[in-house]
Amino acid sequence: MRIETHLAQIGTKKEPKTGAINFPVYFATAYEHIGGVSTGFDYTRTANPTRQVLEQSIAALEEGDAGFACSSGMAAIQTVMGLFSQGDHLIVSLDLYGGTYRLFEQVLSRYGLTFSWVDLRDLSQVEQAIQPNTKAIFIETLTNPLIQVINLEEICQLAKRQQLLTIVDNTFMTPYLQQPIKWGADIVLHSATKYLGGHNDVLAGLIVSKGEELSERIGFLHNSIGATLAPLDAWLLMRGMKTLALRMNQHLANARELALFLNQHPLVEKVFYPSFDPEGRQILTKQARGFSGIFSFRLKDENLVRPFLEHLEVISFAESLGGVESLITHPATQTHADMPDELCQKIGICGRLVRISVGIEHIEDLQQDIAQALKKADQIIRRSGLS
Amino acid sequence: MKKETIALHNGNEIDPYTGAASIPIYQASTYHQFSLEHPNQFDYARSGNPTREALENAIAKLEGGCRGFAFASGMAAISTTFLLFSHNDHLIVSKDVYGGTYRLLTQVLTRLGIEVTFVDTTDLQAVEAAIRPNTKGIYIETPSNPLLKVSNLSLLAELAKAYQLLTIVDNTFLTPYYQQPLKLGIDVVVHSATKFIGGHSDVVAGLVVVKEDEIAEKISFLQNSFGAILGVQDSWLILRGLKTLPVRMKNSSKSAKVIADWLEQHPAVQRVYYTGLESHEGHKLQAEQASGHGAVLSFDVGSEEKAKQILNRVRLPLVAVSLGAVESILSYPAMMSHASMPREVRLQYGISDGLLRLSVGLEDVEDLIADLEQALSVKSLLVTSEGRR
Numbered sequence: 054m055r056i057e058t059h060l061a062q063i064g065t066k067k068e069p070k071t072g073a074i075n076f077p078v079y080f081a082t083a084y085e086h087i088g089g090v091s092t093g094f095d096y097t098r099t100a101n102p103t104r105q106v107l108e109q110s111i112a113a114l115e116e117g118d119a120g121f122a123c124s125s126g127m128a129a130i131q132t133v134m135g136l137f138s139q140g141d142h143l144i145v146s147l148d149l150y151g152g153t154y155r156l157f158e159q160v161l162s163r164y165g166l167t168f169s170w171v172d173l174r175d176l177s178q179v180e181q182a183i184q185p186n187t188k189a190i191f192i193e194t195l196t197n198p199l200i201q202v203i204n205l206e207e208i209c210q211l212a213k214r215q216q217l218l219t220i221v222d223n224t225f226m227t228p229y230l231q232q233p234i235k236w237g238a239d240i241v242l243h244s245a246t247k248y249l250g251g252h253n254d255v256l257a258g259l260i261v262s263k264g265e266e267l268s269e270r271i272g273f274l275h276n277s278i279g280a281t282l283a284p285l286d287a288w289l290l291m292r293g294m295k296t297l298a299l300r301m302n303q304h305l306a307n308a309r310e311l312a313l314f315l316n317q318h319p320l321v322e323k324v325f326y327p328s329f330d331p332e333g334r335q336i337l338t339k340q341a342r343g344f345s346g347i348f349s350f351r352l353k354d355e356n357l358v359r360p361f362l363e364h365l366e367v368i369s370f371a372e373s374l375g376g377v378e379s380l381i382t383h384p385a386t387q388t389h390a391d392m393p394d395e396l397c398q399k400i401g402i403c404g405r406l407v408r409i410s411v412g413i414e415h416i417e418d419l420q421q422d423i424a425q426a427l428k429k430a431d432q433i434i435r436r437s438g439l440s
Numbered sequence: 441m442k443k444e445t446i447a448l449h450n451g452n453e454i455d456p457y458t459g460a461a462s463i464p465i466y467q468a469s470t471y472h473q474f475s476l477e478h479p480n481q482f483d484y485a486r487s488g489n490p491t492r493e494a495l496e497n498a499i500a501k502l503e504g505g506c507r508g509f510a511f512a513s514g515m516a517a518i519s520t521t522f523l524l525f526s527h528n529d530h531l532i533v534s535k536d537v538y539g540g541t542y543r544l545l546t547q548v549l550t551r552l553g554i555e556v557t558f559v560d561t562t563d564l565q566a567v568e569a570a571i572r573p574n575t576k577g578i579y580i581e582t583p584s585n586p587l588l589k590v591s592n593l594s595l596l597a598e599l600a601k602a603y604q605l606l607t608i609v610d611n612t613f614l615t616p617y618y619q620q621p622l623k624l625g626i627d628v629v630v631h632s633a634t635k636f637i638g639g640h641s642d643v644v645a646g647l648v649v650v651k652e653d654e655i656a657e658k659i660s661f662l663q664n665s666f667g668a669i670l671g672v673q674d675s676w677l678i679l680r681g682l683k684t685l686p687v688r689m690k691n692s693s694k695s696a697k698v699i700a701d702w703l704e705q706h707p708a709v710q711r712v713y714y715t716g717l718e719s720h721e722g723h724k725l726q727a728e729q730a731s732g733h734g735a736v737l738s739f740d741v742g743s744e745e746k747a748k749q750i751l752n753r754v755r756l757p758l759v760a761v762s763l764g765a766v767e768s769i770l771s772y773p774a775m776m777s778h779a780s781m782p783r784e785v786r787l788q789y790g791i792s793d794g795l796l797r798l799s800v801g802l803e804d805v806e807d808l809i810a811d812l813e814q815a816l817s818v819k820s821l822l823v824t825s826e827g828r829r
Contacts, residue, residue, distance in 0.1 A: 080642035082638075096760075130667075159661075164527045258667070281513055
């Protein structure tokens with residue numbers, strides 16, 4: 054079955070009592086042991102019928118063996134990190150969401166876990182970073198916010214040779230564009246708040262695992278830690294996923310147009326979009342079905358940033374990404390505010406960097422909005438003599 | 441202001457924008473920022489959401505704390521609270537703690553270098569004897585689950601202060617309506633709000649309330665970093681449940697006392713555990729530190745076989761895990777809430793194979809007793825299981 058069909062059919066033919074096309078929302082927390090026997094559902098934290106449909110769907114979409122829905126993307130990451138014990142070491146994408154960085158360095162480091170931050174595009178650096186106690190490689194691809202492309206097949210092969218677990222945050226791509234498990238990944242993570250939900254209205258995280266033993270261990274942690282997704286949110290997420298393919302096609306088309314437009318703009322220094330990077334383009338062409346609905350760009354002058362953001366009329370200046378509405382973010386002060394300055398500099402996250410999640414509005418309205426806001430910002434800094 | 445009033449009037453009853461009598465469900469994951477230099481209070485829903493915040497403020501007021509936090513489940517609240525500690529830290533935990541908390545401590549947190557000693561926290565000397573140089577906190581359930589042992593919160597708080605330990609109390613069974621641990625000197629209160637606070641068997645949720653700003657900052661950081669937050673619809677449902685918490689607690693507790701008295705006289709029952717009974721060892725202490733005895737009781741029918749027969753015979757209570765709902769729930773700790781505890785540990789703690797736990801709901805008490813009577817009557821216990829319905 055093609056992925057578009059799978060997405061549209063989420064939850065169908067699963068409710069034998071009424072035949073309802075949309076699987077119902079089970080709000081019940083407890084389940085009666087009918088005739089003294091468990092129905093397979095005991096307590097909603099452990100298993101909820103609505104959440105289970107979502108979990109089975111994402112597992113199938115990512116071609117994994119089991120899926121787990123969590124209350125946020127960070128809760129999904131924390132649940133997976135429960136696999137590790139004190140003394141363990143992980144290799145992590147250098148360019149990475151600031152919230153993941155914060156969890157690793159400010160919380161998990163207190164439990165004796167250590168992390169090496171490595172540019173995963175360079176396998177020799179990865180190999181050098183492996184220690185006797187290294188247990189896993191944590192990969193974001195595309196990376197956040199610089200949209201770098203990591204070669205999944207190569208890095209998963211390397212990990213297998215070294216008996217390391219590979220964990221891939223697939224938030225930016227979704228299974229519609231990229232299925233990391235096919236390239237050898239063991240675990241896929243999602244902030245489903247983003248493209249999978251797609252409407253800027255649900256906070257959710259998903260985990261997909263490959264292999265029975267690993268799936269059982271994650272299932273145990275999911276229930277024991279209890280950071281599970283609420284049933285109505287699980288239902289809203291499935292509702293969002295039904296249009297994932299259509300939305301992604303539009304996001305991608307709009308992002309491409311907008312990236313080309315900004316690449317020509319005199320006030321823009323550089324656009325970080327995979328198709329502009331020959332190596333990234335080559336890898337993505339092989340391992341994914343499209344580029345990206347999100348990209349970053351660096352303005353020529355830092356003084357432009359504030360008036361630019363404040364004069365946008367259509368696009369919202371807000372954290373998050375992946376929704377039908379376009380959002381623009383300033384990583385240095387928002388998503389990556391908890392990352393130390395030196396590390397930000399090393400990666401290339403500066404005050405001039407802006408990240409845009411391109412929505413499904415008409416491309417001409419988006420282009421016009423950005424053009425007029427950049428023009429006003431330029432006039433303002435010229436008037437005030439800042440430039 | 442009395443708790444009955446706070447449950448209804450806690451600053452969330454009127455939406456200032458429209459005057460709506462109930463706070464809207466803000467189903468938004470992100471918030472437009474009107475200025476880069478002056479960010480709004482809300483930026484991303486994991487960090488803060490107005491509907492969730494309304495619930496967090498309401499529970500903080502009811503518990504008499506400085507700040508509240510809402511989580512995806514009681515275990516998520518407990519997991520996040522335990523992240524206050526670091527590897528090599530040692531914790532003292534109530535002996536017959538909820539099986540899920542026991543599992544988290546012994547199978548997840550120990551791998552991260554947290555050391556735990558399970559102690560009978562009703563015995564202050566035993567608690568003091570368990571304190572080590574690296575002890576950082578005491579985690580207490582009172583009344584405990586399922587034997588309803590009562591720990592002295594004021595004395596434990598005093599002892600903890602002397603050794604600079606953090607005190608955490610799971611207040612799920614009594615709710616702030618009957619017990620306010622922060623007022624007795626405890627630092628942190630945790631709740632499975634799935635139970636009495638939500639009250640309708642329809643939401644899984646956890647809450648944390650803290651007494652002082654310093655710990656509030658730390659929990660706030662962990663709540664945002666770890667992200668095990670409560671969804672907005674569920675936050676709204678819990679707020680809705682909270683409005684009837686006082687009347688539900690009063691009604692269910694009254695029925696629980698009537699049922700406990702009745703069970704105590706019943707020939708098929710070996711022992712009843714309910715703090716409202718004068719025969720319960722914690723009765724006096726409970727009456728001092730709480731304003732009620734709650735709606736959960738346990739009783740021992742002597743054997744696994746008899747317990748299972750009763751589970752098969754009852755018609756009104758749900759046979760299920762969980763508690764604290766409008767519907768009565770009868771559960772079997774050995775195979776449900778405490779299934780993750782090894783049998784020998786469970787028996788050593790007094791959670792026998794014949795123990796049943798009843799969470800009394802809002803049904804008419806005479807109907808409940810009539811149902812228990814037919815299930816417990818000696819004759820029915822001889823009849824082999826015939827299935828229900």
